[in-house]
Amino acid sequence: MTETLHIIGGGLAGSEAAWQAARMGIPVIIHEMRPHVGTFAHRTGDLAEMVCSNSFRSDDSEQNAVGLLHWEMRQADGLIMATADRHRLPAGGALAVDRDPFAQSVTRTLLDHPLITLETGEITALPDHGHWIIATGPLTSSALGAAIQAETGAERLAFFDAIAPIVYADSIDMSVAWMQSRYDKGETEAEQKAYLNCPMTRDQYEAFIDALLAADKTEFHEGETAGYFDGCLPIEVMAERGRETLRHGPMKPVGLTNAHKPDEKPYAVVQLRRDNALGTLYNIVGFQTKMKYGAQASVFKMIPGLEDASFARLGGIHRNTFINSPTLLDNQMRLRSKPHLRFAGQVTGVEGYVESSAMGLLAGRMAASAILGHDLPPPPPTTAMGALITYITGGAEAKTFQPMNVNFGLFPPVEGLKGGRRGRKDRYQAYTDRAKTDWRDWLAQYALDAA
Numbered sequence: 001m002t003e004t005l006h007i008i009g010g011g012l013a014g015s016e017a018a019w020q021a022a023r024m025g026i027p028v029i030i031h032e033m034r035p036h037v038g039t040f041a042h043r044t045g046d047l048a049e050m051v052c053s054n055s056f057r058s059d060d061s062e063q064n065a066v067g068l069l070h071w072e073m074r075q076a077d078g079l080i081m082a083t084a085d086r087h088r089l090p091a092g093g094a095l096a097v098d099r100d101p102f103a104q105s106v107t108r109t110l111l112d113h114p115l116i117t118l119e120t121g122e123i124t125a126l127p128d129h130g131h132w133i134i135a136t137g138p139l140t141s142s143a144l145g146a147a148i149q150a151e152t153g154a155e156r157l158a159f160f161d162a163i164a165p166i167v168y169a170d171s172i173d174m175s176v177a178w179m180q181s182r183y184d185k186g187e188t189e190a191e192q193k194a195y196l197n198c199p200m201t202r203d204q205y206e207a208f209i210d211a212l213l214a215a216d217k218t219e220f221h222e223g224e225t226a227g228y229f230d231g232c233l234p235i236e237v238m239a240e241r242g243r244e245t246l247r248h249g250p251m252k253p254v255g256l257t258n259a260h261k262p263d264e265k266p267y268a269v270v271q272l273r274r275d276n277a278l279g280t281l282y283n284i285v286g287f288q289t290k291m292k293y294g295a296q297a298s299v300f301k302m303i304p305g306l307e308d309a310s311f312a313r314l315g316g317i318h319r320n321t322f323i324n325s326p327t328l329l330d331n332q333m334r335l336r337s338k339p340h341l342r343f344a345g346q347v348t349g350v351e352g353y354v355e356s357s358a359m360g361l362l363a364g365r366m367a368a369s370a371i372l373g374h375d376l377p378p379p380p381p382t383t384a385m386g387a388l389i390t391y392i393t394g395g396a397e398a399k400t401f402q403p404m405n406v407n408f409g410l411f412p413p414v415e416g417l418k419g420g421r422r423g424r425k426d427r428y429q430a431y432t433d434r435a436k437t438d439w440r441d442w443l444a445q446y447a448l449d450a451a
């Protein structure tokens with residue numbers, strides 16, 4: 001008899017994982033704690049409930065990385081995308097979804113499937129045998145969170161994200177910025193030049209502080225803040241504590257010499273650190289923030305060298321349970337220390353409805369393949385699915401790992417194309433053309449087990 005796959009959490013990721021595994025002939029039990037145990041964001045007992053906005057973001061599969069992810073999931077007969085398409089609302093180029101009929105329809109489809117069973121109730125401990133996917137999301141219950149922490153070590157499971165904005169490397173003005181680690185620290189040249197530095201004069205610093213203080217901020221949801229002030233303060237909160245606080249904190253100018261103007265001592269310096277092995281993304285160090293997105297873009301473009309910056313993602317701080325996937329998971333999304341446990345969805349350190357569903361799709365197929373007797377190789381990093389799984393299971397900097405949206409900075413560059421803003425349209429088209437070919441090939445090569 002075929003072994004059963006157990007999935008903890010019937011959210012976006014768990015629902016997609018269940019569907020994919022059942023399509024491959026594997027019996028699935030979904031363990032969902034709602035409606036008996038709730039979260040501060042969920043309202044219903046439905047599977048795949050969208051907790052906040054009703055948007056799956058851009059549906060443009062030629063010029064947008066999340067649109068490409070939609071396309072790849074549709075090609076793989078994804079349940080979440082098929083149901084979203086059936087409950088689509090008018091929203092220009094975005095895919096907006098009528099949330100309640102959407103979740104009810106996903107629930108019905110899964111419960112009607114002869115191989116899928118739903119068991120309601122909270123799972124509070126890590127199972128010690130069988131095949132399991134943990135897809136408990138950003139609001140994983142505290143008992144299970146504690147059990148995961150006991151297995152991984154406290155520092156490898158976070159309850160809040162602290163996301164600094166991430167900039168595309170090729171949009172930084174290197175005639176202003178320079179590469180240098182503070183006090184040239186490090187054994188190798190690569191380490192001594194690990195940071196990208198943007199200098200500020202006194203006037204620029206004062207204007208920047210004024211803009212930070214005046215910017216629109218987002219509030220925390222009620223019940224969301226417990227435990228948050230343990231670690232990272234938003235930069236605007238640091239600025240509120242005193243105009244010089246940032247200059248003595250993340251913007252301190254010491255140990256740095258402006259390579260373009262060695263005789264001018266900067267009044268403050270903003271540092272950016274490499275965010276991925278490819279070197280295509282840099283995060284602004286210490287700049288986690290609760291500023292609204294519109295405000296962030298205009299405030300951060302005041303930083304010399306970032307006037308024309310393109311942001312792969314803006315900053316934020318949210319209640320968000322996630323593991324340090326680059327150190328904990330193998331490329332099959334299995335916990336290295338307990339390979340019968342896979343993780344999927346937002347808890348792996350991807351961010352967003354679509355990315356979470358996508359990681360559910362892969363985890364479901366990988367777990368089903370393992371039950372059928374072989375491992376499913378991850379998709380190539382040139383696809384949106386492959387770029388995401390490569391990032392979370394190894395491409396990201398483990399020390400500073402924070403949840404990530406899909407974006408073209410995660411893809412290996414296409415050689416021979418113009419960089420910067422001007423070449424963007426052709427570059428994105430080349431990324432998506434390449435991804436579609438590679439995704440079709442991967443699906444064709446590993447489709448044999450799908451029922």
Ligand SMILES: Cc1cc2nc3c(=O)[nH]c(=O)nc-3n(C[C@H](O)[C@H](O)[C@H](O)COP(=O)(O)OP(=O)(O)OC[C@H]3O[C@@H](n4cnc5c(N)ncnc54)[C@H](O)[C@@H]3O)c2cc1C
Pocket residue numbers: 008009010011012013014031032033034039041042048049050051052053054055121122123124135136137138139140141144221319344345346347351352353354356357
């Ligand atoms: C407040 C908030 C707002 C968000 N807004 C957006 C947004 O607007 N757009 C966007 O793209 N993303 C948003 N996200 C991020 C994220 O994409 C969604 O949370 C998404 O639902 C994640 O999918 P998931 O399947 O990983 O987790 P979920 O959809 O949260 O599914 C996890 C499931 O696991 C269940 N569960 C938890 N612990 C246990 C347990 N111990 N035993 C059994 N079941 C358990 C939960 O009840 C839940 O049903 C938001 C997140 C939060 C917290």
